[in-house]
Amino acid sequence: MNRWRRSVGEIQARRRQVSECEQAQAALGKVIACFQQMTTCMGSNTDSSSLREELEETRTLAHRICTGLHRRLLALLVETEQGQEDREQVERLWVLFLCCLESFQQDLRRVSTLEEIFPLTQRKDRQALVNTGAVGGGPEVAARAAIVKMPWVTGDGEQRPDMRGHVLEIDGLIQEMLQRVNIPLWSVEPMQKAWAEACKDGQDEEDTLEAMMEVEVVSQANRAFGCCSHSNCRLGCIFCLLN
Amino acid sequence: MTIKLIRDHGQHYRPRMACLKKVEALVIEMQDPKSGVKSFEQKRNATSIPHVIAGQDITAWITSHMTVDAQEAQALGTMLVAYGFIYPLQDPKTLILRPDGSLYRCQTPYFWPAQKWKAQDTDYAIYLAKRNIRKKGILDQYEQERYRKLHKWLNHKWDFIVNQAKEQTRAGKARMKSDRVVFSYQERAYWIVHRPPPQTHSAMDYGVDRLIDPNAEEVKGEAYTLIWCRVPSVLLIVLLSCSSSLVKHTMTYQSHDPFLTPCLPSNPWQTDDDTYWALNMPDVDLPTKMTVERWSYGFYELLRDPRGRADFRLFLKKEFSGENLAFWEAAEELKWGAASAISEKAETIFKTFLAPGAPCWINIDGRTMGLTVKGLQHPHRHVLDAAQNHIFMLMKKDTFYRYLKSPVYKDIQKKAISPAPHNFTDAQLEQNARNRKPGLYPSVTWQRQQKEKVRTTTLIDIKKLMANKLDRQ
Numbered sequence: 001m002n003r004w005r006r007s008v009g010e011i012q013a014r015r016r017q018v019s020e021c022e023q024a025q026a027a028l029g030k031v032i033a034c035f036q037q038m039t040t041c042m043g044s045n046t047d048s049s050s051l052r053e054e055l056e057e058t059r060t061l062a063h064r065i066c067t068g069l070h071r072r073l074l075a076l077l078v079e080t081e082q083g084q085e086d087r088e089q090v091e092r093l094w095v096l097f098l099c100c101l102e103s104f105q106q107d108l109r110r111v112s113t114l115e116e117i118f119p120l121t122q123r124k125d126r127q128a129l130v131n132t133g134a135v136g137g138g139p140e141v142a143a144r145a146a147i148v149k150m151p152w153v154t155g156d157g158e159q160r161p162d163m164r165g166h167v168l169e170i171d172g173l174i175q176e177m178l179q180r181v182n183i184p185l186w187s188v189e190p191m192q193k194a195w196a197e198a199c200k201d202g203q204d205e206e207d208t209l210e211a212m213m214e215v216e217v218v219s220q221a222n223r224a225f226g227c228c229s230h231s232n233c234r235l236g237c238i239f240c241l242l243n
Numbered sequence: 244m245t246i247k248l249i250r251d252h253g254q255h256y257r258p259r260m261a262c263l264k265k266v267e268a269l270v271i272e273m274q275d276p277k278s279g280v281k282s283f284e285q286k287r288n289a290t291s292i293p294h295v296i297a298g299q300d301i302t303a304w305i306t307s308h309m310t311v312d313a314q315e316a317q318a319l320g321t322m323l324v325a326y327g328f329i330y331p332l333q334d335p336k337t338l339i340l341r342p343d344g345s346l347y348r349c350q351t352p353y354f355w356p357a358q359k360w361k362a363q364d365t366d367y368a369i370y371l372a373k374r375n376i377r378k379k380g381i382l383d384q385y386e387q388e389r390y391r392k393l394h395k396w397l398n399h400k401w402d403f404i405v406n407q408a409k410e411q412t413r414a415g416k417a418r419m420k421s422d423r424v425v426f427s428y429q430e431r432a433y434w435i436v437h438r439p440p441p442q443t444h445s446a447m448d449y450g451v452d453r454l455i456d457p458n459a460e461e462v463k464g465e466a467y468t469l470i471w472c473r474v475p476s477v478l479l480i481v482l483l484s485c486s487s488s489l490v491k492h493t494m495t496y497q498s499h500d501p502f503l504t505p506c507l508p509s510n511p512w513q514t515d516d517d518t519y520w521a522l523n524m525p526d527v528d529l530p531t532k533m534t535v536e537r538w539s540y541g542f543y544e545l546l547r548d549p550r551g552r553a554d555f556r557l558f559l560k561k562e563f564s565g566e567n568l569a570f571w572e573a574a575e576e577l578k579w580g581a582a583s584a585i586s587e588k589a590e591t592i593f594k595t596f597l598a599p600g601a602p603c604w605i606n607i608d609g610r611t612m613g614l615t616v617k618g619l620q621h622p623h624r625h626v627l628d629a630a631q632n633h634i635f636m637l638m639k640k641d642t643f644y645r646y647l648k649s650p651v652y653k654d655i656q657k658k659a660i661s662p663a664p665h666n667f668t669d670a671q672l673e674q675n676a677r678n679r680k681p682g683l684y685p686s687v688t689w690q691r692q693q694k695e696k697v698r699t700t701t702l703i704d705i706k707k708l709m710a711n712k713l714d715r716q
């Protein structure tokens with residue numbers, strides 16, 4: 001009787017941990033998406049030192065979630081053996097976590113390159129920023145990222161690594177994860193079907209977005225499409241030997 | 244996590260794309276508020292989006308800033324659009340610069356092409372999913388096809404992709420309406436460059452991945468390195484020996500290279516007029532001046548060209564020393580011919596050229612002769628190599644220069660034709676394209692070659708000739 005009660009308690013504790021990890025995974029996905037939206041503003045006319053600061057804060061948040069999630073997922077994997085109900089879910093979370101890390105690392109690499117091209121240290125650097133037509137973009141997205149809540153409390157005073165160090169750290173993390181745990185990536189079945197994300201709600205608003213993207217084509221007299229004035233040219237590109 | 248292939252023969256590096264850095268610098272200069280391109284606002288449905296530039300302004304700025312003429316400015320501008328640094332608003336799938344009032348906008352640096360990273364399939368899948376979320380059924384046919392394929396290949400990541408698509412859409416909704424429009428323009432332009440629609444060409448296409456990482460440190464040395472790229476039909480072996488001989492070779496052959504100098508009368512691939520090929524057939528009576536000039540570059544060039552070899556044979560016939568060339572040709576035939584015919588050919592060659600008292604006895608030194616005769620007892624493809632090389636050097640050092648000074652060569656130099664370049668109008672080009680006919684069958688040319696060979700290889704029997712002369716006396 002005692003043993004049964006203990007194992008039920010264990011199962012419940014594990015379920016709670018797994019749901020915590022799922023929430024953390026969702027939070028990580030949100031933070032990474034916000035980070036990506038903010039990096040698209042880098043180097044453009046909306047770039048500013050405040051945007052850079054917000055990027056740093058978002059990066060710190062992501063770093064905290066990553067380390068916590070990594071530790072907990074590893075512990076869960078060690079605990080559960082093959083064949084138990086939660087194992088499949090934990091494996092799925094593991095693979096999703098790897099994908100998130102990879103995507104985040106790519107964005108971080110881009111950010112470090114863009115920081116080199118567009119340093120905002122001097123006033124004249126502002127002239128080099130590309131006029132892209134955007135007007136705002138940094139603050140709202142950053143606010144969205146900042147309200148992401150982690151399901152656990154980090155009492156640890158972890159040091160925030162700098163950009164390059166962070167990239168290398170993630171690299172090492174991914175390598176370690178792949179070597180330590182032997183989960184084949186293709187054994188994970190997705191829960192979403194193809195085309196399932198297209199749904200009815202929210203489409204009226206987006207219709208206007210599509211309508212706004214349509215710009216009238218300036219009517220051309222002779223040319224249907226072609227890169228040069230040669231009548232045989234049907235290529236829409238510059239690599240045309242008929243010139 | 245991306246599943247990586249192992250069996251790629253080590254070829255997973257992108258080549259150098261030095262042009263991208265230079266174009267980046269140009270685009271940054273365009274942004275200068277004082278001396279850059281003037282931009283204006285695009286007004287749509289009571290919102291206005293700034294920083295739109297017109298095609299003619301771009302071409303005018305490039306013309307003045309880089310001091311080039313209008314045609315080159317147009318080409319440069321098209322390059323900017325093709326690489327994705329500037330995107331068109333009105334006809335987004337055609338990546339050219341129209342020098343009229345068409346509208347363009349600069350791409351944000353996040354979406355600039357870079358040598359270091361490729362556009363990833365995962366990101367493309369997220370983009371397609373985002374568009375799907377925005378409006379069902381908006382994907383084009385080819386995009387739906389790619390979506391299906393990506394769903395199959397990236398199946399293990401599909402949850403992540405859908406999740407990211409939803410999160411990115413929600414994050415985008417936090418922004419202002421005009422910014423969302425701009426971002427969707429930018430994304431669409433990026434993916435048109437990096438995942439081009441079918442039957443269009445992407446400027447980022449570079450063929451096969453390379454074996455050597457261009458970003459790695461180079462080891463500079465004088466030794467020559469072999470660079471082998473696994474391009475399907477062409478084997479590229481580039482010898483990087485001391486550069487002066489390469490420069491000399493390039494300067495000599497510059498006028499003969501159809502990529503560098505337009506070939507006379509006209510390039511048949513471009514104008515559909517095959518006079519060039521007809522003038523360079525191996526059995527033509529009068530060769531072109533270019534061919535004749537090429538014979539004087541080196542002995543091997545002369546031998547390589549069948550018309551040149553025929554001419555050389557004529558010269559040797561006059562000099563009564565045709566046995567050298569005949570031996571060289573027979574040795575070539577042995578080397579490249581069928582394995583079953585080797586012993587037979589070896590015997591004929593021995594009887595004709597090498598045996599003491601043979602009708603066409605060649606004059607090689609005693610050591611080579613001894614080696615060759617010994618080797619001919621067990622003939623293989625390369626028995627005659629030593630003798631052939633000796634004869635080749637003999638001909639090259641002695642006979643070749645006499646040939647170049649001979650009346651035969653000078654005669655042919657005078658008679659050689661130098662065709663005038665064609666200047667076809669567009670109507671004539673279309674006419675040519677319509678009048679295209681199939682060329683000669685290879686079997687016909689081969690039969691002609693065989694007939695020619697039979698006609699010319701009636702070897703002059705020296706003994707009989709001397710006997711005739713003695714008889715007459």
